[in-house]
Amino acid sequence: MxxxxxxxxxxxxxxxxxxxxxxxxxxxxxxxxxxxxxxxxxxxxxxxxxxxxxxxxxxxxxNLVAGSLASARSRFIAVIVPSLANAVFIEVIHGLQETFEREGYQILLGNTDYDIEREYQLIRTFLGWSCSALVTAGLRHSEACRSLLTHWDKPIMEVMELGDALDLNVGLDHHEAGRCMARHLLAQQYRSVVYVGACLDRDYRARMRFEGHREVLHAAGLEAPMIELDQLGSLDAGATGLERVLSRYPSTNAIHFANDDLATGALLRAQRLGMTIPGDIAIAGFNGLPLGQHVTPRLTTIRSPRENMGRLAAEEVLKRLDAKRVTRRRHDVGFELLVGDST
Amino acid sequence: MxxxxxxxxxxxxxxxxxxxxxxxxxxxxxxxxxxxxxxxxxxxxxxxxxxxxxxxxxxxxxNLVAGSLASARSRFIAVIVPSLANAVFIEVIHGLQETFEREGYQILLGNTDYDIEREYQLIRTFLGWSCSALVTAGLRHSEACRSLLTHWDKPIMEVMELGDALDLNVGLDHHEAGRCMARHLLAQQYRSVVYVGACLDRDYRARMRFEGHREVLHAAGLEAPMIELDQLGSLDAGATGLERVLSRYPSTNAIHFANDDLATGALLRAQRLGMTIPGDIAIAGFNGLPLGQHVTPRLTTIRSPRENMGRLAAEEVLKRLDAKRVTRRRHDVGFELLVGDST
DNA sequence: CGCTATCATGTTAGCGCTAACATAGTTTTA
DNA sequence: TAAAACTATGTTAGCGCTAACATGATAGCG
Structure with a gap:
């Protein structure tokens, strides 16, 4: 001894x-x-x-684990998105990754599958990794999650949408985007317009766009029927959406889809059915994915600056991490109506 | 004192x-x-x-950092892919993520942008995080990377392709896939067939498919011209590819594209140009992405079981981590010729 | 020429947790 | 009924690194 x-x-x-x-x-x-x-x-x-x-x-x-423990900070950035199936999030992630990796940060990627409880779990785990910052998609969180985050002292960036954020915010106004497309459709003289979305309780940003859309239609004295699909944004779902509109609202002359995947799926299905676009029916989407610009007719849609959003979000977070410089908390990245030939 | x-x-x-x-x-x-x-x-x-x-x-x-240090193992799985722009890798990642997360593992995602040096850097960093295992796309690595990995004692899974792996291997035979499609095109009586790929030095699996393709064409006594684009798989690049084939090999009656993105881009461009498919020109792809099945005519392609590949890879790694049970090292997930209407 | 300022490096004490061993209480077994 | 086996919990000693302070050497200054 x-x-x-x-x-x-x-x-x-x-x-x-x-x-x-x-x-x-x-x-x-x-x-x-x-x-x-x-x-x-x-x-x-x-x-x-x-x-x-x-x-x-x-x-x-x-041994980065030891280093992180000793210094009480890791070079991890927690990134939480609701889905990997949607190209939009991939592009945002890409923008984030590029910018963060250049500064030696490593992204910890979490996928909630649009489940707000899952977000809480992921955030708990990520906090345990002493992340330097958190980037999460959206402003809606569970109560538990909010209280966890308000006690956290590192930068929190909420992306995709604009509003009352916990800390930093980079996004766009989805209500306004919905209004914008609805106004375009009305300006094109479509009077019988159906909105088609998928799982709007979970993809609540699509619902926000619907609300903007409905507002404009109501203001014009029109009905604003909506069809909700139970399969998240995919070409298949779009095709189903088209068929459902045709059977439920046969007199429809324009469909406003919640995103480009749905819209393109519908457009391709319509062509397979021998319909003319926009003659028989007009189709509009949201996102401005390359796909929509390659189909004929080119899809009318709203382009969101996706990679840019990721890049800007990362830059703002980095500024904060660098110097705690007081930065503008909210950044509206805007959007752009892309008038194609489908409306 | x-x-x-x-x-x-x-x-x-x-x-x-x-x-x-x-x-x-x-x-x-x-x-x-x-x-x-x-x-x-x-x-x-x-x-x-x-x-x-x-x-x-x-x-x-x-505090997971402290826990990892004390136990000399983290619940991290390093995952390295060459690109996020390609839907294929997204689906593999999805399969991996689902399976690993269920067992409480967190994925550390790295993107090499098809740069083999970058892979080495990423792996070095990831080893510093005491990852429990590594999943990487492909069998080709830099020398430095190989020697780093041979001294590492945790499971290593190489996915996407089959061959002489460091440890575990889940993938498919790209030579054979190239041969398979070439045989199909010959069986359809196409005699003037061009292969179109992008950045084949970096996307060497596409080159392997080309080699299989060439082999079959040569065996039939035919030339096997190839066009290489300098923009990685995208619809745009596919459209460019089509135009380049038309101007360089005007008598071509079939194009074998390195992947579905290129093929679909070409198909949509051909339609915009008023060409008939497969009458004027036949088009084939590789991957079996949903997109190719929604265009008209449906794309002839080869379906690889992407999400499955991720899931299987994750399961094999987990088996190893669980019990060090000796498992089969190599798994051929195979592929399937999907004959559409584009050939 | 003594004083402080600056630079280069070292010493010490943990970061928060878990592996390995230790200990006490309880049940099983022959 | 004593030894063996098991259960539940505790004690100790780090994991490999870095923050904070300490030290010594050199430079700068009036």
Whole structure:
């Protein structure tokens, strides 16, 4: 029970060298190696070169877990999206990833499948990873989630939509987008317009667009019928949507779809059925995905700056992380009506 | 310099309670709280309930970084793909994510943009996070990357293609897929067939398919011209591809595209140009994306079981992590020729 | 030439958690 | 009924790294 009581009872998964071993091999202290790697300017050039050579020689890979624990911060950014099936989120993620990776941050990606409870679970887990910031899609969260986040002191970025955000906000006004398309359809003299969406309780931004749409139609003294599909945005669902409109509202002359996937699915189905667009029926979408611009007739839609939204969101978060500089909290990335030949 | 020399000099970002605080509040030791959370069956039911109630009451969120350091393993799975722009990888990721998340693993997603050096960098970083396993797309890696990985003792899964893998392998035979489609085109009596791909040096699986294709055409005594685009799979690139074929090989009667995006882009462009498919020109793709099945004529393509591939890969990795059970190392998920109306 | 300022590096003490061993209480077994 | 086996919980010692402070060397200054 003397000094002999050494501590050999330790695991050690692989035989990865540690910082200390690099330090010993280089003839410096551990902290110098740490600094040579993480804050090179704080180390004399000659020492730095010697240390980095040793790092190379031993094949040292820093244990980021240990580093994060010691410094109480990781270079993780939690990113939470409601779906991976939708190209929109992929592009936003892409914009985020590019920008964050350039600064050495790693994205932790979570997918809620449009389930607000799942968001809470994911956020809990992510907080446990000492993320440097959180980027999440949307402004609606569960109560538990809100209270968790209000006690959190790192940047929180809510993207996609605009409104009363917890912290930072980059997005666009979905009500206004819905109004915009409805006005366009009315201006084109369509009077019998159906809105078709999918799972609007979960994809509530699509519902917001519907509300804008309905407002405009009501203001013009028109009905605003709506059909809700139970399969989230897909070409298949769009085809189903078209058929349902045709059987339920046969006199319809325009369909306003909640997104481009649905709209394109409907457009392709209509063509397969031998219908003329926009002669027999006009079709409009939302998102401005490339697909809609490749079909003939080109789809009338609303383009949202998706990758840009990701990039801007990342930049704003980075600004905050850098200097805690006070930045504008809300950024409206806007949208653009893209008039194709389908309306 | 007596006992007074207490350690108050510690940061502590947010006022998150620690395991110890939960333990104190619940009147047990820290390890009991740890067990109540991570191995509930090792704690008496009454104690467990008491502890979990305290956890709830204090809003305790486990510090996963500390846990990972102490246990030398994180519940991270590194996943590396060459692109997010391609729906194929999204679907594989989806399959992986679903399966891994169910078992409480978190995916660390890396995107190489088809750059093999970038893969090495990403893997280095990911190893630093003590990932439990690595899933990467493809069998080709840089030398540095190979040597890094051969010294790593956790499961490595290479997906998408089949062959001489480092460890586990789930994929399909791209040479054979190329051959399969070429045989189909020959069987349909097309004799002047061009292969169109994009960035085949980076997307080398597309090149493998081309090689299979060429093999079959040569065996039939035919030329196998190829056009390489410099923009990765997109509808736009496909349209360009079509135009380039028409101008360079005007007598072509079938185009074998490296993937469905290209093929569909070409098909839609052909239609816009007023061409008949397959009358004027036949078009074939690869992947079996839904899009290709919604256009008219339906695209002839090869369906790969994408989500399945992700799911199977994840399951095999999990088996390994669970029990180190010896599993089959190589799984051929196969593919299926989907004869549409475009050939 | 003593004083402070700056630079380069080192020492110490944890970050919050869990593995491994230790201990006490309870049940089983021969 | 004592030893063995199991159950429930605790104690101890780090995991590998970095923050904060400490130290020593050199430079700058009037």
């Amino acid at each position: 003397s000094d002999k009581r050494r501590s050999t009872r330790r695991r050690r998964g692989s035989e990865q060298p540690t910082l200390q071993q690099v330090a010993d091999a280089a003839g410096v202290s551990a902290i110098t190696v740490s600094r040579a790697l993480n804050a090179p300017e704080r180390v004399n050039a000659a020492t730095r070169i010697k240390v980095l050579a040793t790092v190379e020689r031993l094949g040292y890979v820093p | 007596s006992d007074k020399r207490r350690s108050t000099r510690r940061r502590r970002g947010s006022e998150q309670p620690t395991l110890q605080q939960v333990a104190d509040a619940a009147g047990v030791s820290a390890i009991t709280v740890s067990r109540a959370l991570n191995a509930p069956e090792r704690v008496n039911a009454a104690t467990r309930i008491k502890v979990l109630a305290t956890v709830e009451r204090l809003g305790y969120v486990p």
